[in-house]
Amino acid sequence: MAGFNKIVASYEAAMAGLEDGMTVIAGGFGLCGIPEGCIAQIKKMGSKELTIVSNNCGIDGFGLGILLEDQQIKKMVSSYVGENKLFEDQLLAGELEVELTPQGTLAEKMRAGGAGIPAFYTATGYGTPVGDGKETREFAGRQYIMEESITGDFAIVKGWKADTYGNVIYRHTAQNFNPLAATAGKITVVEVEEIVEPGELDPTHIHTPGIYVDRLILGSFEKRIEQRTVRA
Amino acid sequence: MALTREQLAMRVAQELQDGYYVNLGIGIPTLVANYVPDDMEVMLQSENGLLGMGPFPTEDEVDADMINAGKQTVTASTGASIFSSAESFAMIRGGHVDLTVLGAFEVDTSGNIASWMIPGKLIKGMGGAMDLVAGADNIIVTMTHADKHGKSKLLDQCTLPLTGAGCIKKIVTDLAYLEIEDGQFILKERAPGVSVEEIVSKTGGKMLVPDKVPEMEF
Numbered sequence: 001m002a003g004f005n006k007i008v009a010s011y012e013a014a015m016a017g018l019e020d021g022m023t024v025i026a027g028g029f030g031l032c033g034i035p036e037g038c039i040a041q042i043k044k045m046g047s048k049e050l051t052i053v054s055n056n057c058g059i060d061g062f063g064l065g066i067l068l069e070d071q072q073i074k075k076m077v078s079s080y081v082g083e084n085k086l087f088e089d090q091l092l093a094g095e096l097e098v099e100l101t102p103q104g105t106l107a108e109k110m111r112a113g114g115a116g117i118p119a120f121y122t123a124t125g126y127g128t129p130v131g132d133g134k135e136t137r138e139f140a141g142r143q144y145i146m147e148e149s150i151t152g153d154f155a156i157v158k159g160w161k162a163d164t165y166g167n168v169i170y171r172h173t174a175q176n177f178n179p180l181a182a183t184a185g186k187i188t189v190v191e192v193e194e195i196v197e198p199g200e201l202d203p204t205h206i207h208t209p210g211i212y213v214d215r216l217i218l219g220s221f222e223k224r225i226e227q228r229t230v231r232a
Numbered sequence: 233m234a235l236t237r238e239q240l241a242m243r244v245a246q247e248l249q250d251g252y253y254v255n256l257g258i259g260i261p262t263l264v265a266n267y268v269p270d271d272m273e274v275m276l277q278s279e280n281g282l283l284g285m286g287p288f289p290t291e292d293e294v295d296a297d298m299i300n301a302g303k304q305t306v307t308a309s310t311g312a313s314i315f316s317s318a319e320s321f322a323m324i325r326g327g328h329v330d331l332t333v334l335g336a337f338e339v340d341t342s343g344n345i346a347s348w349m350i351p352g353k354l355i356k357g358m359g360g361a362m363d364l365v366a367g368a369d370n371i372i373v374t375m376t377h378a379d380k381h382g383k384s385k386l387l388d389q390c391t392l393p394l395t396g397a398g399c400i401k402k403i404v405t406d407l408a409y410l411e412i413e414d415g416q417f418i419l420k421e422r423a424p425g426v427s428v429e430e431i432v433s434k435t436g437g438k439m440l441v442p443d444k445v446p447e448m449e450f
Binding site: 029030031032033055078079080081082083088091092100102103104105106107108110111122123124125126127128129130160171172173174175176177178179180207223224225226227228229230231232 | 278279280281282287288289290291294295296297298299300302303304305306308314315316317318320321324325344349354355356357358359360361362363366367393394395396397398
């Protein structure tokens with residue numbers, strides 16, 4: 001009896017079922033709080049034609065950027081991209097499609113997707129290219145555009161600590177999009193730095209309740225820093 | 233003399249009030265944090281999910297899990313809170329942030345702002361800028377008055393794709409402080425030593441020039 005035990009033993013098992021053409025929602029902001037092991041496994045599997053929903057697309061040679069090397073990504077849904085040369089090359093060559101989405105709208109699309117809300121209205125992007133072709137509606141004298149929510153075939157998430165039931169806590173600003181992504185995957189995979197027994201985490205401190213988590217794996221993380229800035 | 237980047241930040245800092253929650257964009261807006269008056273408490277919001285952004289860390293304090301929206305390593309100030317991106321933009325979109333400061337390519341007399349995309353150049357994305365301008369009541373745009381070719385950035389109508397429509401009311405440039413009201417710019421202050429004539433010549437959009445335009449004071 002596995003009960004609520006969500007642990008899988010390998011990244012092969014964690015990403016089993018991923019097929020060409022699927023949509024994968026990834027947590028992370030820049031290189032902070034990214035599911036490094038799941039991304040490496042997707043590269044290893046060689047899945048193609050993927051739609052990746054993530055705020056950014058990593059950098060050359062790290063993060064989601066490594067999925068560009070074998071042209072595994074068909075489409076990115078992001079708020080800010082192009083920190084990497086390969087990304088730029090593939091975009092300009094027409095090999096990669098990008099749907100630029102305002103950061104708050106992207107977060108809300110994931111949140112709504114996970115919460116069973118198919119669409120919502122927001123003032124963000126009204127009167128800009130983002131609003132082109134979208135339904136608009138006036139509420140209390142202000143114009144809003146309708147944005148559709150997002151769900152993924154997979155969600156890949158980086159947590160800090162979890163118990164075996166998949167209750168997850170994030171650390172510092174590595175939280176970012178992770179708890180939202182976690183709610184929006186048909187299969188949600190969470191990789192963490194530490195796994196403890198149920199009861200060891202204070203229920204009050206759980207960010208992502210285990211109900212959202214399908215597979216849990218203990219990972220090891222490089223945690224590369226994009227902009228190392230220090231004071232004297 | 234046109235204002236330096238530091239002076240621009242100092243002028244913007246004069247708009248801060250005690251107890252304000254403030255979001256500062258990348259570039260000159262970030263410098264505003266250096267000029268918060270000592271007798272004032274201001275909390276900085278970073279849209280990746282941090283309210284209460286502190287200074288850069290010391291070498292020993294560097295933590296890959298602790299960054300700001302510019303992806304720089306930072307610290308959390310005393311009394312800070314950390315949350316998800318959805319929570320972060322709930323406070324932005326919901327109008328809970330007291331002041332937003334951001335840069336721009338162009339602003340026009342209708343309060344439109346263009347700051348994220350130049351057609352023909354690589355488009356990297358809007359990040360959180362569209363949410364910030366849509367959600368905030370109190371926005372200050374900081375930019376140079378004209379581009380390096382002398383072309384005005386204050387226009388009757390933005391020529392670049394918009395970041396937000398009808399949302400800008402205050403602008404601090406290297407030459408002047410202006411407000412937007414009734415479809416025109418209003419020249420409120422000029423940089424020390426800068427003439428009204430120079431500002432007029434470098435402003436593309438309709439501008440009301442009061443009889444007296446005081447110099448900025450620092």
